[in-house]
Amino acid sequence: MGSTRQTGRTRGRATAMAACAAALAALTAVPAQAHEPERRVPHWELKDTGTPQARFRGLAAVSRTTAWVAGTGGTVLRTTDAGATWRNVSPPGAGELQFRDVEAFDARRAVVLAIGEGEASRIYRTNDGGATWTESFRNTDPRAFYDCLAFFDHRHGLAMSDPVDGRFRILSTGDGGRTWKVLPDEGMPAAQEGEAGFAASGQCLVTSGPKDVWLATGGAARARVLHSADRGRTWTATDTPVPAGDPARGVFALAFRDRTQGLAVGGDYRPDQPSPRAAARTVDGGRTWRPAATPPPAYRSGVAWLPHSRTAALAVGPTGTDLTTDAGRTWRTVGTGSYDTVDCTPDHGCWAAGEKGRVARLEH
Numbered sequence: 001m002g003s004t005r006q007t008g009r010t011r012g013r014a015t016a017m018a019a020c021a022a023a024l025a026a027l028t029a030v031p032a033q034a035h036e037p038e039r040r041v042p043h044w045e046l047k048d049t050g051t052p053q054a055r056f057r058g059l060a061a062v063s064r065t066t067a068w069v070a071g072t073g074g075t076v077l078r079t080t081d082a083g084a085t086w087r088n089v090s091p092p093g094a095g096e097l098q099f100r101d102v103e104a105f106d107a108r109r110a111v112v113l114a115i116g117e118g119e120a121s122r123i124y125r126t127n128d129g130g131a132t133w134t135e136s137f138r139n140t141d142p143r144a145f146y147d148c149l150a151f152f153d154h155r156h157g158l159a160m161s162d163p164v165d166g167r168f169r170i171l172s173t174g175d176g177g178r179t180w181k182v183l184p185d186e187g188m189p190a191a192q193e194g195e196a197g198f199a200a201s202g203q204c205l206v207t208s209g210p211k212d213v214w215l216a217t218g219g220a221a222r223a224r225v226l227h228s229a230d231r232g233r234t235w236t237a238t239d240t241p242v243p244a245g246d247p248a249r250g251v252f253a254l255a256f257r258d259r260t261q262g263l264a265v266g267g268d269y270r271p272d273q274p275s276p277r278a279a280a281r282t283v284d285g286g287r288t289w290r291p292a293a294t295p296p297p298a299y300r301s302g303v304a305w306l307p308h309s310r311t312a313a314l315a316v317g318p319t320g321t322d323l324t325t326d327a328g329r330t331w332r333t334v335g336t337g338s339y340d341t342v343d344c345t346p347d348h349g350c351w352a353a354g355e356k357g358r359v360a361r362l363e364h
Helices: 010-027
Strands: 043-047 056-061 067-071 076-079 098-104 110-117 122-126 134-138 145-151 157-164 167-173 205-208 212-216 224-228 236-239 249-256 262-268 279-282 302-305 313-317 320-324 332-335 341-345 349-353 359-363
Touching: 056 110, 056 341, 056 349, 067 110, 067 349, 067 359, 076 110, 098 145, 157 205, 205 249, 212 249, 212 262, 224 249, 262 302, 262 313, 313 341, 313 349
Parallel strands: 056 098, 067 098, 145 205, 249 302, 302 341
Antiparallel strands: 043 359, 056 067, 067 076, 098 110, 110 122, 110 145, 122 134, 145 157, 157 167, 205 212, 212 224, 224 236, 249 262, 262 279, 302 313, 313 320, 320 332, 341 349, 349 359
């Protein structure tokens, strides 16, 4: 959901920025030698979810203590104690579904998206922390395949499908996900042949502010980012420098700090294929994109701005985590663990999730 909110008071901002700067300095610090006192540096600390069979590509970080993950086998987990314990709150009867995105408003309210052709694409909603779920949408068009969810606020949100009749299809809700309707496609540019979204991290559709939303694509001749400034009714498309030209290549994830400054990451998800120019940045809301001067060294499927920072962000993928401290111009690998998605919260909580039930929190 939306970009990280900035603190409201000057003193709060200064304190937050100082804490973030200290954390970044520690994250890139040289490890302590054996004879030196142990240094506590920021690192991903794995949290035991008890579900090694699940792959979590959906992640919604609410705070440093509360997070939701959604993944294979219809699995949805929730923690409210910083990952010390996890409650399995999976919707009943969803064992055959593949959840790829979750958007949570707090510890009790969340919306999850299952992907797939036809009726495999579904949306569920809970108001009671996952004790009960309501199926609020089931796709009945065999040509549609939904990939991602995003919300502007607690009421207004969108879901996107791969192209139907030559255009990406957009679902809209104005009541927090209780009901959904397909938006008219007259304002959507024509899709390229083979163009689609990637349901890899729940970040192929992202928002910032009350009306701006961006959609990432790949699989076609050019990897593009589509932007709407009116909650998905009209769109413009812009080419990115991230390589495409193959069904496995393109932009996999987006993150916008505000309505102008954004990041795109992706590449080729096949482990035996290189991913040059796997990141790009924009400073004009996606009207133009520039390649990273030093991109991540491999495919990355998730990206998130660090809280209260104008220049720092994390990108994750199956082969590691990368950090930028210059707004996406250069990236540096800071971890080798496998993660598919990452999300950060205003209270300095950053979470990552991925294969084999892996969920981690950035510890300082």
